[in-house]
Each structure stands twice: as structure tokens, then as C-alpha cells.
Amino acid sequence: MRKLLTTVAGLALLAGTTLVVSAAEVPATASAQTSTLRTELNQRCADVWGWINSNGSAVVTWDCHSGANQQWFWDGEFLRNNMAGRCLEVYNGERGSGAPVNLWDCNGGDHQRWITDNGRIVNKASGKCLDIIDGNQQNGQLLRVWDCHNGPSQQWRM
Numbered sequence: 001m002r003k004l005l006t007t008v009a010g011l012a013l014l015a016g017t018t019l020v021v022s023a024a025e026v027p028a029t030a031s032a033q034t035s036t037l038r039t040e041l042n043q044r045c046a047d048v049w050g051w052i053n054s055n056g057s058a059v060v061t062w063d064c065h066s067g068a069n070q071q072w073f074w075d076g077e078f079l080r081n082n083m084a085g086r087c088l089e090v091y092n093g094e095r096g097s098g099a100p101v102n103l104w105d106c107n108g109g110d111h112q113r114w115i116t117d118n119g120r121i122v123n124k125a126s127g128k129c130l131d132i133i134d135g136n137q138q139n140g141q142l143l144r145v146w147d148c149h150n151g152p153s154q155q156w157r158m
Contacts, residue, residue, distance in 0.1 A: 034071035034082045036064050040119065040155035042137045045070045046088075048103060049140070053083045056091075057103040059143045061132055072158065077113040077124065078106055087112040088130075090145055095126040097146045119155040120148055129154045 037046040039061060047062035048069040064070060071082035079088040087106040090099050094111075106112060110125035121130040128145035135153040148154065 032073035032075060032080075034073045035158040036066060036070050037072045037079075038064065038157050039132060039153065040157065041132055041135060041152040044137075044139065046072065046143060046156075048081055048083060051083070053086070053103075055086070055102075055104045057086075059088065059101055059103065060139075061141045061143070062139050074158075075106075077115060079114050079121070080106070088114065090123050090126060090128075093125060095128070097128060097144075099126070099128070099145050101130065101143045101145065117148075118150075119157065121154075121156050122148060130156060 038044070039046070042061070043064070044061040045064040047060050049058040049060045051067070051069045052058075053069075062070070068083045069081065072088075073080055073082065080086065081088070081103055085106070086103040088101055089104045089109070089112040091102050093109060104112070111123065113124035114121050114130070115124060116122070122128070123130070123145050126145055127148070129148040131144055131146035132141050132153040133144055135151065146154070
């Protein structure tokens with residue numbers, strides 16, 4: 001891969017253009033440890049719904065089974081799913097409470113950057129916390145961002 005990028009960069013320079021490498025082209029950290037992401041609300045796991053591994057895939061809560069669709073890892077400020085290394089993001093960069101989260105190819109946007117704060121996972125773009133819709137405890141509840149509070153629907157552990 002490095003040789004390919006060097007060759008492409010050399011060709012770009014010869015052509016008088018600039019080569020831009022986006023975050024989507026940067027592979028995930030090879031040594032990353034994966035783990036389930038559990039909510040303190042009911043000990044269910046963040047789950048890529050239906051094992052659908054494509055841009056826009058919904059992320060829900062589900063009984064933990066440790067499948068690849070429930071395996072997550074931190075790559076800097078990106079929270080990636082193990083199926084293909086896609087990033088958890090706030091849909092379309094929305095900033096308001098209630099905006100859904102999904103998977104998308106990592107592109108480096110702040111809507112894909114997260115930090116942890118006392119068990120909460122906070123989106124860098126909006127300052128909102130990863131949350132379970134209405135604190136519903138059943139399987140299949142969509143994840144979203146919401147104003148941060150200390151409730152169990154916003155408490156997560158890996």
C-alpha cells in the first residue's frame with residue numbers, strides 16, 4: 001500500500017496536482033482490541049442491525065452475543081465496528097438532540113469523532129451523548145445523540 005501511494009504521489013507531482021489522502025483511505029489500527037459496547041441501562045450491546053455492513057447501517061441495542069456486528073474498537077477518536085472498520089457517526093452531521101447514529105466509511109469529520117466522559121460517549125461535533133431512544137430497554141432500540149445527562153441510557157462500557 002505504501003509503495004502504491006508513493007507511486008501515485010509521484011505521478012500527481014509530475015502532473016502538477018496535489019494528492020490528498022482522506023481518513024477513509026487510512027486503514028484501522030491493526031493491533032486494535034475489539035470489545036462489546038454495553039449500555040448500563042440493561043447490559044445490552046450496541047449492535048449493527050441485521051449484520052448489514054454498508055454505509056448508513058443502523059445501530060441498535062441487542063442481547064450481547066459477541067458477533068462481529070457487536071465488536072467495537074477505538075481508533076483515536078473514532079469508534080469503529082469490527083465488521084469492516086466503519087465508523088460510528090451522527091447521521092448527516094446533524095447536531096440536534098434526537099439525531100440518529102449509524103455506520104459510515106470513516107472520513108475524518110467531527111460527526112464521526114467521539115470522546116469518553118465518565119462513562120458517556122460524547123460526539124465532538126454536537127457535544128451530545130450517545131443515547132438509547134427514550135431509554136427503552138427492549139432489543140432493537142435505535143441509538144441516537146441527546147443532551148448529556150447522567151442516566152443509564154447514556155452510560156456505556158467496553
